[in-house]
Amino acid sequence: MTNDNTQPAAAPAPRIAILGGGPGGYEAALVAKRLGADVTIVERHGFGGSTVLTDVVPSKTLIATAEWMALGGAAAELGIRINDESGTETQTISADLKAINARIRSLALTQSEDIAHRLVSSNIRTIHGQGRLVSAKEIAVTGITDKVGKPQPDEVISADYIIVAVGAAPRVLPTAQPDGERILTWTQLYNLSELPKHLIVVGSGVTGAEFAGAYHALGTEVTLVSSRDRVLPGEDADAAELIEDVFRTRGMHVMSKSRAKAAAVVGEGEDEHVEVTLEDGRVVTGSHVLMAVGSVPNTQDIGLEEVGINTSPSGHVVTDKVSRTSVNGVYAAGDCTGVFPLASVAAMQGRIAVAHALGDTVRPIKLRSVAANIFTAPEIATVGYTQEQLEKLDMRYTITKLPLRVNPRAKMMGARAGFVKLFSRTESGTVVGGVIVAPRASELIYPITLAVSHRLTVDDVADAFTVYPSLTGSIAEVARMGHQITEG
Structure with a gap:
């Protein structure tokens, strides 16, 4: 009689591939690794995604800077006197936009690098490249580079589960093409070296209102063009009315029921400026224009149709309350789903997707909370x-x-x-x-x-x-x- 002490081979770790390194993607990656999965995450720009590099982190840093300007303006009321080097009392405070934007870009890059380091130190494989679904179990990655930007061979990542977290980008009007200098999206503001003399903000939703308020506090003349009867049309009516009153009281020009049709750069040299044409024929003139007219999901040409994943008429990935798409084993999280354009929601969707895929306790997302x-x-x-x-x-x-x-x-x-x-x-x-x-x-x-x-x-x-x-x-x-x- 023999005694066989051979132990059965351990089951291989489940493989999860994540397309997109924003909050929905990197949070899912970290949770999946803690639950014992073999995780690969693909990001084409930088980890943290637009949330860290061009959206939330930069914009809120700019707004935090603008708050200091607002506090300086209220100093006299609080009994604070500001003196120049000669001791002469002055209330003049100015913003150095070049320095402000340099700090914003540095902070965003540092945050992105911190996220990348955390992923790597957690033994998560990170790939810098352009990913595309070729099946419900495979992502083809092209344009791969290493840490120093050296090209690497293309590859196909096989996985048991895939999470799509590709985010969204600013919506662009055909009649107001951004040039990165005078006609801008919110991702391009951080390259400006001087404060705009007169910034026209087209769009009075959250993004438009935030940037309008920030730039006005920094010292820029601002005109906010709203197609609706009030700013922040999707928010609490009392809150929106109060903010609009604050904007007007502080000297901002708010144009209600004024839908923009086009924007163009006019003139040359010192006379160069922008003209925003409204649907009723009026023309608003300024030095720069920010087009804050919404966003579109980054779901084009990533293989969703070929794999059979359902999308909405707006191009968003259709998901249920546990982040499942219409294809078994494929999940989606973040702004590409259109559920709620918030980093906190993206992260929660990513965590829920991993929990469902790996059989952990699942609590469906509750948007009311x-x-x-x-x-x-x-x-x-x-x-x-x-x-x-x-x-x-x-x-x-x-x-x-x-x-x-x-x-x-x-x-x-x-x-x-x-x-x-x-x-x-x-x-x-x-x-x-x-x-x-x-x-x-x-x-x-x-x-x-x-x-x-x-x-x-x-x-x-x-x-x-x-x-x-x-x-x-x-x-x-x-x-x-x-x-x-x-x-x-």
């Missing part, structure tokens, strides 16, 4: 149901609202414009949504996000201690305003 922020000054943060959505639902709801100007901390800061607003179910008091318009609203929205996510009531929120004085005190106060007396 997604917190979003618009980095204007003041900021606008939202979570949960909007008032417009609630009006369409068969739900009795209560609105409680408090202006920021009554908050003691806001008074100390010299912050007047803003408010806190909560939406709750009338019968139960359950918090179903909220809006904060205030400095650092992106930080303040978190307790309301917790309330929405965990179905807390206004009483639950009100019973928690807040620091005095603090802006969060207004959140507790608005919650107390929603208390319903129990009849006994």
Whole structure:
């Protein structure tokens, strides 16, 4: 009798190939590696994607710089005097856009390199090249280069599961072709060396409003061209109205119900400028124009049709709540899905895709608990149901609202414009949504996000201690305003 101690061979690690190195891609890669998968990620530009290199990180860095300019402008009200080297009092503050943009580009590149280093140090294979699906199990990669840009052979990556996370790019109008000098997309702003004398911003959505506010704070004359009757047409009406009032009060030109038809560079030398033609025939003249008219998914020519992956009429990849596409084993995450153009949502979609593919615990994405922020000054943060959505639902709801100007901390800061607003179910008091318009609203929205996510009531929120004085005190106060007396 023999004793066979031979152990069965271990099953090979599942292989995951990821096309796109933005938040949806690199977050999926890191989670997949922790769950024991063999991971390869393909990125054609730089890890972190447009979020890090040309979108969120650069734009929010620019906005953070603009905030300092705004603070300088409010210094006199707070009793602060600014003196030049001779001791003469002055309130003149200027922005060096060349230095600002150099810092922005450096910061973005460093962040991208940090992400790449983290992927490599996690034993994830990274490939710099252009990927294309050739089947539900294969990605062909061309134009591969090594770390120093040296060309490498093309290859085909085989995988058990594929995640498509290719992001999106600025939408371009045929009649307003960007030249990178005077007609610009938001990815091209960071090459400017001087502040535009007069920046025309076409598009009053989130991107347009953020850049309009930032450049105006930096000292540029700004005209914001909006095709709708107000700025930020997709946002809370009270918040959008407040921001538009702030823009106008600070001296920005806001043109409502004015749809742009074309943009062109006119003149030569010192007389060179841009002209934006509106559909009604009016012409707006400025030194530069930013076309902020939306984005389009980077889903063209990556093999989706050949593999049979369904896309929407807008070109976005169609996914379900666990990030599955119409083809078994292929998932998608991020802006290319059109679910929510937020880095946080892209990352969550990527993590959910990996969990589903590898059999880990899966919690389908809940869009009602997604917190979003618009980095204007003041900021606008939202979570949960909007008032417009609630009006369409068969739900009795209560609105409680408090202006920021009554908050003691806001008074100390010299912050007047803003408010806190909560939406709750009338019968139960359950918090179903909220809006904060205030400095650092992106930080303040978190307790309301917790309330929405965990179905807390206004009483639950009100019973928690807040620091005095603090802006969060207004959140507790608005919650107390929603208390319903129990009849006994």
